[in-house]
Amino acid sequence: MIKAQGFAALSPTTALAPFSFERRDPKPNDVVIDIKFSGICHSDIHQARDEWGGSKFPMVPGHEIAGVVREVGSSVSKHKVGDHVGIGCFVDSCRVCDPCKRDLDQYCEQGNTPTYNGFERGTKIPTQGGYSNVIVADENYVLKIPKSLPLDKAAPLLCAGITLYSPLVHWKAGPGKKVGIMGLGGLGHMGVKIGRALGAEITVLSHSEKKRDDAMKMGAHHFVSTHDAEAMKKYSNYFDLIINTVSSADINMGDYFGLLKLDATLVAVGAPDRPLSVHPFPLIMKRRSYAGSVIGSIKETQEMLDFCAKHSITPDIEVIAPKQVNQAYERVLKSDVRYRFVMDMAKL
Numbered sequence: 646m647i648k649a650q651g652f653a654a655l656s657p658t659t660a661l662a663p664f665s666f667e668r669r670d671p672k673p674n675d676v677v678i679d680i681k682f683s684g685i686c687h688s689d690i691h692q693a694r695d696e697w698g699g700s701k702f703p704m705v706p707g708h709e710i711a712g713v714v715r716e717v718g719s720s721v722s723k724h725k726v727g728d729h730v731g732i733g734c735f736v737d738s739c740r741v742c743d744p745c746k747r748d749l750d751q752y753c754e755q756g757n758t759p760t761y762n763g764f765e766r767g768t769k770i771p772t773q774g775g776y777s778n779v780i781v782a783d784e785n786y787v788l789k790i791p792k793s794l795p796l797d798k799a800a801p802l803l804c805a806g807i808t809l810y811s812p813l814v815h816w817k818a819g820p821g822k823k824v825g826i827m828g829l830g831g832l833g834h835m836g837v838k839i840g841r842a843l844g845a846e847i848t849v850l851s852h853s854e855k856k857r858d859d860a861m862k863m864g865a866h867h868f869v870s871t872h873d874a875e876a877m878k879k880y881s882n883y884f885d886l887i888i889n890t891v892s893s894a895d896i897n898m899g900d901y902f903g904l905l906k907l908d909a910t911l912v913a914v915g916a917p918d919r920p921l922s923v924h925p926f927p928l929i930m931k932r933r934s935y936a937g938s939v940i941g942s943i944k945e946t947q948e949m950l951d952f953c954a955k956h957s958i959t960p961d962i963e964v965i966a967p968k969q970v971n972q973a974y975e976r977v978l979k980s981d982v983r984y985r986f987v988m989d990m991a992k993l
């Protein structure tokens with residue numbers, strides 16, 4: 646077994662604390678990765694605090710992992726020692742169901758194996774995530790990070806980046822399309838940058854007026870303060886696509902459906918702890934759609950990393966030491982992250 650160190654939640658109500666554990670010895674198809682940087686996603690907080698139910702403890706969160714290959718198993722052909730690599734939200738899937746065969750493994754019918762808060766396929770061995778110094782994973786679920794992307798800035802692409810890239814591409818954001826991004830946090834700010842690079846017109850819909858200047862610097866064309874009823878009214882029937890990244894259920898979806906054009910779509914990616922109440926009238930009256938989307942496939946994640954390298958797209962990050970993780974969680978909860986915390990695992 647390989648000795649690992651990191652930070653773990655031991656219960657839903659206690660602060661994350663230093664934690665020692667073991668990773669499996671590499672099997673022939675496995676890659677051993679020295680984790681250099683690990684992003685903090687709001688989903689880590691939801692799960693560490695058991696807000697979605699079913700959390701498993703002790704839990705080492707983290708699914709925005711960037712590192713360097715330390716060792717490869719005897720059959721590995723895709724990666725070699727010294728390569729820059731990443732791991733996102735899942736580390737295995739059944740590989741034989743219809744979505745897996747169609748390169749939609751994020752929608753695996755048997756449920757893919759989450760990077761943490763799950764079990765290794767067919768076992769009761771818990772998976773543990775990126776708030777640690779080393780990880781072992783099947784080579785097919787390991788992404789190549791182009792050398793032009795610095796590893797600290799590459800980490801958040803593995804979840805925040807792909808979670809916005811996938812619906813933007815699926816719903817054809819591009820020239821001539823008006824796209825609204827609800828919430829300017831880790832996910833939302835990647836939506837601004839990627840949507841802009843795809844050629845769409847981007848409007849940020851934010852409950853934090855103070856983020857206006859940042860949004861414009863990131864490439865947004867417009868910024869709407871959602872508390873400003875007059876400003877919201879101006880955007881009635883305006884958008885071809887809205888992506889909701891808000892982590893809280895304290896929003897009135899009717900206000901946002903009204904911003905969609907006839908036949909346009911609002912996509913949920915934010916995953917709050919409580920249900921959102923939805924009245925169907927604004928959907929009915931303009932044949933609007935309400936959809937959802939989860940991360941992206943392994944193939945699409947690689948495409949996204951290559952797209953970000955080509956267009957020099959990187960997140961705005963604040964690099965911290967792992968021991969600052971609990972303060973970082975509090976700032977994320979106050980919508981005070983600018984715009985992703987990334988832990989430097991060398992400072993463990």
Ligand code: NAP
Nearest residue numbers: 687688828829830831832851852853891892915916939940
């Ligand atoms: P984040 O950095 O905390 O950003 C969330 C943003 O939501 C905040 O910055 C804030 O933006 C807005 N917000 C928060 N509380 C609000 C409130 N009470 N009213 C209105 N707006 C509020 O979180 P994240 O890491 O981007 O994740 C966002 C959500 O997506 C989380 O629920 C996470 O679990 C989920 N997620 C889903 C997927 C997927 O595959 N579908 C993947 C990753 C994460 P403003 O200040 O601009 O309003």
Ligand code: ZN
Nearest residue numbers: 686688804805
């Ligand atoms: Zn995430």
Ligand code: ZN
Nearest residue numbers: 739742745753
């Ligand atoms: Zn499958």
